[in-house]
Amino acid sequence: MSEKPTAELDLFDSTFEYGQLPSLTGFLLRKASVLDFGNFGEAVGDRTITPLRYSVLEVVGANPGLQQVQLAAILGLTKPAATLAIDFWQSRNCIARRQDRKDRRSHGVYLTPAGEDTLAELQKLVARHDRGLTASLSASELGQLHSLLQRIVASQAEEVAAV
Amino acid sequence: MSEKPTAELDLFDSTFEYGQLPSLTGFLLRKASVLDFGNFGEAVGDRTITPLRYSVLEVVGANPGLQQVQLAAILGLTKPAATLAIDFWQSRNCIARRQDRKDRRSHGVYLTPAGEDTLAELQKLVARHDRGLTASLSASELGQLHSLLQRIVASQAEEVAAV
DNA sequence: CTATTTTAGTTATTGTCAATAACCATTCCG
DNA sequence: CGGAATGGTTATTGACAATAACTAAAATAG
Numbered sequence: 001m002s003e004k005p006t007a008e009l010d011l012f013d014s015t016f017e018y019g020q021l022p023s024l025t026g027f028l029l030r031k032a033s034v035l036d037f038g039n040f041g042e043a044v045g046d047r048t049i050t051p052l053r054y055s056v057l058e059v060v061g062a063n064p065g066l067q068q069v070q071l072a073a074i075l076g077l078t079k080p081a082a083t084l085a086i087d088f089w090q091s092r093n094c095i096a097r098r099q100d101r102k103d104r105r106s107h108g109v110y111l112t113p114a115g116e117d118t119l120a121e122l123q124k125l126v127a128r129h130d131r132g133l134t135a136s137l138s139a140s141e142l143g144q145l146h147s148l149l150q151r152i153v154a155s156q157a158e159e160v161a162a163v
Numbered sequence: 164m165s166e167k168p169t170a171e172l173d174l175f176d177s178t179f180e181y182g183q184l185p186s187l188t189g190f191l192l193r194k195a196s197v198l199d200f201g202n203f204g205e206a207v208g209d210r211t212i213t214p215l216r217y218s219v220l221e222v223v224g225a226n227p228g229l230q231q232v233q234l235a236a237i238l239g240l241t242k243p244a245a246t247l248a249i250d251f252w253q254s255r256n257c258i259a260r261r262q263d264r265k266d267r268r269s270h271g272v273y274l275t276p277a278g279e280d281t282l283a284e285l286q287k288l289v290a291r292h293d294r295g296l297t298a299s300l301s302a303s304e305l306g307q308l309h310s311l312l313q314r315i316v317a318s319q320a321e322e323v324a325a326v
Numbered sequence: 327c328t329a330t331t332t333t334a335g336t337t338a339t340t341g342t343c344a345a346t347a348a349c350c351a352t353t354c355c356g
Numbered sequence: 357c358g359g360a361a362t363g364g365t366t367a368t369t370g371a372c373a374a375t376a377a378c379t380a381a382a383a384t385a386g
Contacts, residue, residue: 152300243346
């Protein structure tokens, strides 16, 4: 039999103690985002599309001609990580690199027509998945959650960036 | 010059577009928890202590004599991952395995006296770090955030576990 | 205008980490 | 008793990200 990630128990099985873990914001954040991450590939119908890769496509779509260095800065990636993520989409004909005429070191990145289609499709699937994650919250609660999370993120802006 | 994770820009640099990313709960969760994770090792004064390892110590401290299989189930780990995490703390004399008299396959895990001290110290440091993360929120906002996150986590309890 | 430095990007190397699979020992149960 | 299930460890593998080293091109200092 294959080795499952073990638990079908409730995440807070009341027969055990959790120390101070349940009172830690970081612990709850991690749990929630692991949950989100765990279903992501399945939700978009392709295990190889991670949140990071999706974010790359989204940002390139929203900023055509972006430099790779800028993409890295926006998403908090190292240069090699950006190269790899772009390679991934380029190998699927969704992103094209175009050398800048003025500065031939620099390559602008663009969505191809196929990339546009893929992004549009992904946006739908990801939005659906995201609503599923928070299905138990009302619209106003969801708004509250977003504003609280945004404040946390903004208040720590001097640290490393994310996904 | 060494290759920094690039950005000193605001996490939402207004000169770029983010597509639908900012409206996704998953994106915000990931950002917040990457932020939290990034400072964790530094906050506890030891890079090798990860949130996962800390969680293990916390749970063992709260449930003396726990089976390793139970520990894995509680934290959503595979058996090998639990073995490794326990090895880590055992090598620091913080956790001891004790073979069960009744069932000689099973090993209960316990904090050693050094483990108790380490846990007590870590609890303080982690709590301080966690408050730092949410320093911009009022007490009641923090309470709201926790309850919203808990509802998300609870509502998805049938999926993979965390940390 | 050359020579040095800096910047954009890629490639190579390394290390961590987690998952699977295979394995041993013990217990359960027909 | 003998096979199936359980607790735990070990071995192997693969994904991934970080650093470092490198190429090419541009900026700048003298």
